[in-house]
Amino acid sequence: xxxxxxxxxxxxxxGGPEWFVVSIAFSDQEIxxxxxxxxxxxxxxxxxxGQTGVFAxxxxxxxxxxxDAAHFFYLHGTLNPSFPWEKVGx
Numbered sequence: 001x002x003x004x005x006x007x008x009x010x011x012x013x014x015g016g017p018e019w020f021v022v023s024i025a026f027s028d029q030e031i032x033x034x035x036x037x038x039x040x041x042x043x044x045x046x047x048x049x050g051q052t053g054v055f056a057x058x059x060x061x062x063x064x065x066x067x068d069a070a071h072f073f074y075l076h077g078t079l080n081p082s083f084p085w086e087k088v089g090x
Contacts, residue, residue, distance in 0.1 A: 003070065011073045013066050014048025020066040021046060021059050023088070024079055032079055034069060035059050035086040 004010040012023045022034040040057040047053075061069075065083065072080035079085050 003074065005077055009077055011070055013070060015046035015055075015060070015066075016063075018062070019044060019046060019060040020063065021048060021055055022061060022066050022069045024069075024073060024085075031088040032085040033059060033088055034061055034065070034083055036084050 001014070002010055002012045009026050010024070012025070014021050023031060024033075025031045035056075035058050037058055039060075042057045043054045044057055044060050045052055046055050046060070069080050069083060072078075
């Protein structure tokens, strides 16, 4: 699922029903994903966008965290500072 603002910022949430991955993009060059480096690196299978993929356990979050990240983005248009975000590719 993706929610986009008029200026191009967007949040993407994939997976379910138990585990989710969450990313926020401010542009093609500025993308962040929720990642907790204290979690296991064991791989998990999640279906996102209709395709099953392998994700690190560090990138998997329960429904509450995914919902809270989406709600904060909806209200403020930015990353929830309470969560551990990692810039992708940088």
